[in-house]
Amino acid sequence: MCTKADMHLKDRMKPAQKLDIAVIGAGWYGCHIALELKKEGHHVVVFEKQPDILQGISGTFGIRLHKGPHYPRSKPTREACRDVFEKFCHTYPELVVAHEQSIYGLGERDALGYASKVTPEVFHDVCNESPECRTLDVEQLGFAGLISAYDMDEPSIVIGNRLRSALKRRLHHASVDVRVGCDVKEITKADSKQQVSVDDSVHAFDVVVNATAYHSLIPAGILKSLPVDIEVTYQACIGLVYEDQTPQDIPFSFIVMDGWFPCIMPAISTNERPCRDYLIIHGAYTVMGSYDSLQEAQDLLGRLDDAVIGTKVRSHIEHELERFWPGYTARFVYKGWRGATLPKLKTRAEFRSSLTFERDGVIYIFPGKINNVFNAAEETLTLVDYISKQRMGVLPLAAQSTSAVHTCNGVCYTTQSAFSTATQELAQKPSAGEQSTSNLQSLSIMDPEFGVGVEL
Structure with a gap:
């Protein structure tokens, strides 16, 4: 079955150049995005603060592969989950466990x-x-x-050691450089490079993907730059x-x-x-x-x-x-x-899909359900491709209106993003009480x- 993400992938041109990319955080989102970036030919390094991958909520509570009924008031969440459901099962069959009921x-x-x-x-x-x-x-x-x-x-996804072992094998076979026990302290920009400060050393990358579950390295005031007022x-x-x-x-x-x-x-x-x-x-x-x-x-x-x-x-x-x-x-x-x-x-309809956006060469992932690692990865690939082409002068800055990427206050997001497809739902907040x-x-x-x- 051809999903929306698949169709968009076919429409996206091949990357203009191969980039050095840092992925910060080795939960479900960080691991899957790293694998997808590696498939595109980029050089990828994953930095994880903990002594092992999937130590946070991904390896503890990331249990259900959603089809939608858990979010009866959020149609965009249900659609995002169902759109990639079959793709998840096909990609990670060893991690999906069917239920009797x-x-x-x-x-x-x-x-x-x-x-x-x-x-x-x-x-x-x-x-x-x-x-x-x-x-x-x-x-x-x-x-x-x-x-x-x-x-x-609606099946389960395995967690704990079984999940960690399976994704370690995939990362190893893909030759993704995973560095655990590495605490990223700061990201700064120098010319066109991102300087990633890890413990006592500094590493230069073309692009950084912040997959820390929106836990760290979030610039002050960045929410005010987004195209929708989110809390x-x-x-x-x-x-x-x-x-x-x-x-x-x-x-x-x-x-x-x-x-x-x-x-x-x-x-x-x-x-x-x-x-x-x-x-x-x-x-x-x-x-x-x-x-x-x-x-x-x-x-x-x-x-x-x-x-x-x-x-x-x-x-x-x-x-x-x-x-x-x-x-x-x-x-x-x-x-x-x-x-x-x-x-x-904070949304009235309990929107729970992911959000992906970029500013100054750093791509931020606000996590949704486990299904949405595919949505986030596809949006990340589109943003990386866009950054690459802009730096090469292949894509003029004035071509925003016909691009797969939109810009608002210096923040870039894709036409697939919930910023584009679920604006009304994101904007509606629960009232006091x-x-x-x-x-x-x-x-x-x-x-x-x-x-x-x-x-x-």
């Missing part, structure tokens, strides 16, 4: 007593955007508190791990929508079968705090421990799971929790000693 249920009332944010009719239509969608009998399944339920052909929040998030005492040979997932509801997903980090570990997140109880700065989110995450999770979070999670799946706690045993920080765009995941302050609400929370 991938159940999406529409909840009657969420943890705070709210009705679902979407109607049964809308949810039905959203799920059936995927032709294989199958309507399920809620009572026969043994679930409770659901208006309707659908089975989707970012940083969240301290956790997931609870439970062991299935009666595991099926093929794993499953169970997700209740749309609001403060639970999600149950397989956490597959080894080749052992059957899968026993499942990761539980919840709309109201696993986003511990939302902040304007990454440091605040990291500080809160650092204050969490087993006692806090056990006394403040676990009981709420298990109560909610029993409410929708009577007998859950008899089948699953708690094992522990995982934490990570992640950036999130509105029920939005970008405002979540779960721990503060459950325990005021952790700070003043935003009302859910």
